[in-house]
Amino acid sequence: MTVLDLAGMPSEIARRDRAEPVAKKRTRGSSAQMRNRIRVALAVFTLAYLVIAGRLIMFGLAPPASGEGFAGDDAIATSRPNLVDRNGEILATDIMGASVYAEPRNILDPDEATELLTSVLPGLDASALRKKLSSNAGFAWVQREITPRQEDQIHSLGIPGIGFMRENRRYYPGGATASHILGLVNIDNQGIAGTEKYVDDHWLSALHGAGFARGEDLAPVKLSIDLRVQHIVRDELADALVRYKAIGAAGIVLDVHTGEVLAMVSLPDYDPNDPVDAHLPDHLNRASGGVYELGSVFKSFTFAMAFDTGAVSMSDKIDATHGIHFGHFTIDDFHAKHRVLTVPEVFTFSSNVGAAKMALKVGADRQQEYLRRFGLLTKLNTDIPEVATPMLPSRWSELTVMTVAFGHGIAVTPLQVASADAALMNNGKLIPPTFYPRTREEAEKLAVQVVKPETSEKLRYLFRLNVTNGSGSRAGVPGYLVGGKTGTAEKVVNGRYSATKRLNSFLAAFPMDDPQYAVLIVIDDPQPEKPGAGATAALNAAPVVGNVIRRAAAILGVKPKLNEQDGAIMVSN
């Protein structure tokens, strides 16, 4: 009974004698109260149901929740996008790997467990494992990163206290093939070198930080590399390294119209799947991260600036009878002819004296201006982090002008030289090299005209002449009209140029009637193939270029052009 009932009491007592009406009134009064209560209850329930209905409508309108949060909970390392080459071949991918661990505290019979585990994982050290399993520890790794097959086998052994942990593992199917371009990841799957680092620095780590980037959702990152060409360059360089007992080598193939890097190799390299020796100093990326005095290939640039400024014309003659004496320095030719040379002869005989004299006609200021235009005086920032800054002469004296003319006294990266070479071949447009696909239209927007188209044409003529009649003849490949320039530079040993330690290079492009690709091969400190033979670029770098072009031209879609003496097209009926 409530307070309300008690309040009604006195009137009821007063009318006690009239039982009937009282009873009636009583019912009437309490039924009114009853009705009130029911109304309140109804209101409360209606409200409750309205809330439920409202919630239902809200759920109905909301997008369906995904059933995530079950699998992959135990993945530890972060996921990364696949890296693929220009044809979609996988260069780097994430695979789910299991690692076996033990809880030694829960292992009943360490001896039996050891025996069973080593039957599946024969590489394990049995006594060390037994010791580990006999301990009282809560957790111990048995083996990181096992194959799914091994996981199955261990699982079916059913050893108590043995478990699996699944984590993402970066896998490079090509091994060392493109190691310097792809770079490396650490144990937590974070990029620490090459494209892996570039991707992290530019967007992936931000994405991970924001909590996005769930494995499969990441679109693959396409590179401009062609895996087949990359393999060919590496294969040929590896061969050359053995044949000429060189300490290192680098090779670059560049599309002259787009600046796309088709292949870039630096030897010795490392296997990114097992990068134990990636940090060694001689394993650095020589192609973009090392600077070298590249020697006579620089004459290409000297000729380009001489023609472009009009300081020298193709019909001029240069006196190379004697070496140039300058203070206590003497500039002389490797194969001195001791006579007056025509301009094409200066190129094909690779005359240092001739090039030096041409550079003097250009002058120090214009020489620097042109080298700057070619991008050879500044750091070339590109899509991988391993980039070196050129080493420039501290003073640009007359002697500097002469030595720079044939590529001494200035150290640049091979990638810079290949990119400048592309500009000399493609009618004078310098296009920054890239490791990502780029169309010709996009390249056109980035291109800077550095020399006149006529200059480019003259250089193409000289490059081709040098292969048909000059020092580059061993780079010739029938049908592909190869053109190029040799460079045999003396290396600096203890502050002096050494006569026996060389850096050989060959800068080429093909086909010369309409160049499509630039190729640069650099071989560090090659030895003569046979005792008594020479070790100049004409004998080692040029044949490597020839082999690369012979094998890669068809893959790159360059159609051979054969004239009669090269052998007519054979058709069998």
Place this chain on the structure above:
Amino acid sequence: MGRIFNAVLLTVMIIGAAITYDMKHRAEVESEKVDRLQAQIADEKDALSMLNAEWSKLSQPARLQELVQRYADHFKLAAFSANQFATLAEIPQKPVDPGDALAKKIAASE
């Protein structure tokens, strides 16, 4: 009147409860199924990336080159040369077959 109304409401309520329970139960079953399928998809994706990686490893140019070199003698393989490339347009027309007139005659007489 009120009694019938109450009975109807009670029935509706019981039916409503039954339907709700059934719905909830089915939703649970479906959600379990979704979870299972999601797990299966994740497994398949793992397997797919594994197989892709394996395919890529098996079709590496370095591996193919080694195989070619190993079986070069057996299959008489040789590197192609530049003069082995041609487009369809460069291939001369096949000469018209004059046919075997005698054979035709024999065929006609039979």
